[in-house]
Amino acid sequence: MQAIISVKGVGKTYAGGFTALKSVDLDIQRGEIFALLGPNGAGKTTLISIICGIVNPSIGRITADGHDIQRDFRAARSKIGLVPQELSTDSFESVWATVNFSRGLFGKAPNPEYIEKILRQLSLWDKKDSKIMALSGGMKRRVMIAKALSHEPSILFLDEPTAGVDVELRRDMWEMVRGLRKSGVTVILTTHYIEEAEEMADRIGVINHGELVLVEDKHTLMRKLGKKQLAIQLQNPVSTLPESLHAFTLEVADEGNQLIYTFDTQREHTGIAELLRALNQQGIEFKDLHSSESSLEEIFVNLVHQNQNERQLVG
Amino acid sequence: MSMNVYGIRAIYKFEMARTGRTLMQSIAWPVISTCLYFIVFGTAIGGRLGEIEGVSYGAFIIPGLIMLSLLSESISNASFGIFFPKFSGTIYEVLSAPVSAFEVVAGYVGAAATKSVIIGILILITARFFVDYDIAHPFWMFGFLILTAVTFSMFGFIIGVWADDFQKLQIIPLMVITPLTFLGGAFYSINMLPEFWQKVTLFNPVVYLISGFRWAFYGIADVNVGVSLAMTLLFLFACMTAVWWIFRTGYKIRT
Incomplete structure (x- = not known):
């Protein structure tokens, strides 16, 4: 499948010498929801800003739907909608005027029916004549989305779309993003909320210190890097583990009342049966078992730490 | 894809x-302040002054007063037009839109120049209530009016891009343009x-702008009208070059 966005060797070094992005290669597939994760200052917004034309790359080449973003900027940009992180709005304009302004700016003829449809989808229709300054933060965020969708883009960038948004609106937005994907829009989002990426994304990219650490299918990533843990609740507390249990990656917790067994989800044999047999042989009785899987958040934190440790070693 | 006409129209409409929304500040105040000039200089003081090259003093200052407002309004409208999106962050939308540098400038400068021309015409109409005047060369009068409005709107656009704060936005109109206009023959012949x-x-x-404009009204000029026209076109060309450079390098717009 041809990538709808192709990023080849893109880097950005600012005039002051700060390198925000180091030779990034990335392909975004048509119709997917791609989540770009990374700590503050990792280069997420710089990458998005370069693709959208707000920041010039120092090196590299980007195409959007086959159009070079610099040589063929009109065709490339007309495919892209952007919801920036900051709530930058024209406070004195009405919702209706500002969304129509965006449509015109992107070279589309007026289409009141389409604008009405978007405003209704985003629950903004009854606010269409309100000035933006009179809206709540969540409503302003919806206006930003309406502006980004006003020219019917096939690629939508959402930079921290649910930052500072309440739970209900966040769920609404997730629903809206899924709806957009169904209609064929490719969605690229950056987020601090791992839950958001876990909930919505098809693929995940992790960026740190301007480098794309990895790009992986969400489920594969969780399978590859996710760890499972089995918590064994004991009848009687133990102070030390017998010699025969040292072969297992066991940890004594809860003042000796619990044993935590960590195992790799990819391995064919998890070793649980052997562990339980060994416990039985040692006369260690248990009253409850509970297994849990690493969240994407834990995977992300591990990846970032691993990347930082590698950098320190190289440094 | 051909020219983004909808994009130009969107920016133009937004600016207009x-x-x-700010009628008092944009239109009414320049007209009121011009009335005050007419009352003080044209009627009160001008009544005691003789004619200048066959034109009554009240009529003589009309081109200068129009230029005074035209220059300051062109600069302030265009500079604020591009400065405010930079200040508020909404510039991201213009930068990410499929609009060329020419289209962006056409939208912002076109709107600023339109406002200035409207103000110029309103001042011209207002002047009728204070003094009688004739326009010897109406075509050239409108020609100079539009050319000056476009040139200084473009100059204002450059200031708006250059300015990082509100003080910088005001400094050139207040500290440079206004003194140059007062000393450029707005109220006297050089x-x-x-x-x-x-x-x-x-x-x-x-001097060249006012002189050329006054020639269009009364056929009298401090400097040859051809020189006035050439100087105005030269300044327009300089501004166009600066704007071209801004978009080529991304100066203070696109990092």
Whole structure:
């Protein structure tokens, strides 16, 4: 499948010498929801800003739907909608005027029916004549989305779309993003909320210190890097583990009342049966078992730490 | 894809709507302040002054007063038009839109120049209530009016891009343009100055604008009208070059 966005060797070094992005290669597939994760200052917004034309790359080449973003900027940009992180709005304009302004700016003829449809989808229709300054933060965020969708883009960038948004609106937005994907829009989002990426994304990219650490299918990533843990609740507390249990990656917790067994989800044999047999042989009785899987958040934190440790070693 | 006409129209409409929201500041105040000039200089003081090259003093200052407002309004409208999106962060939308540098400038400068021309015409109409005047060369009068409005709107656009704060936005109109206009023959003919100052005044570019504009009204000029036109076109070309450079390098717009 041809990538709808192709990023080849893109880097950005600012005039002051700060390198925000180091030779990034990335392909975004048509119709997917791609989540770009990374700590503050990792280069997420710089990458998005370069693709959208707000920041010039120092090196590299980007195409959007086959159009070079610099040589063929009109065709490339007309495919892209952007919801920036900051709530930058024209406070004195009405919702209706500002969304129509965006449509015109992107070279589309007026289409009141389409604008009405978007405003209704985003629950903004009854606010269409309100000035933006009179809206709540969540409503302003919806206006930003309406502006980004006003020219019917096939690629939508959402930079921290649910930052500072309440739970209900966040769920609404997730629903809206899924709806957009169904209609064929490719969605690229950056987020601090791992839950958001876990909930919505098809693929995940992790960026740190301007480098794309990895790009992986969400489920594969969780399978590859996710760890499972089995918590064994004991009848009687133990102070030390017998010699025969040292072969297992066991940890004594809860003042000796619990044993935590960590195992790799990819391995064919998890070793649980052997562990339980060994416990039985040692006369260690248990009253409850509970297994849990690493969240994407834990995977992300591990990846970032691993990347930082590698950098320190190289440094 | 051909020219993004909808994009130009969107920016133009947006800027004109801003004028509509601030009618007092955008339109009424320049007209009121011009009335005050007419009352003080044209009627109160001008009544005691004789004619200048066959034109009553009240009528003589009309082109200068229009230029005074035209220059300051063109600069302030265009500079604020591009500065405010930079300040508020909404510039991201223009930068990410499929609009070329020419289209962006056409939208912002076109709207600023339109507002200035409207103000110029309103001042011209207002002047009728205070003094009688004739326009000897109406075509050239409108020609100079539009050319000056476009040129200084473009200059204002450059200031708006350059300015990082509100002080910088005001500094050139207040500290440079207004003094140059006052000293550029808005209220007097430079022939009334001592010979040395007549020569110094010729380094003031506003002299050429006012002189050419006054020639369009009354057929009298401090400098040859061809020179006035050439100087105005030269300044327009300089501004166009600066704007071209801004978009080529991304100066203070696109990092």
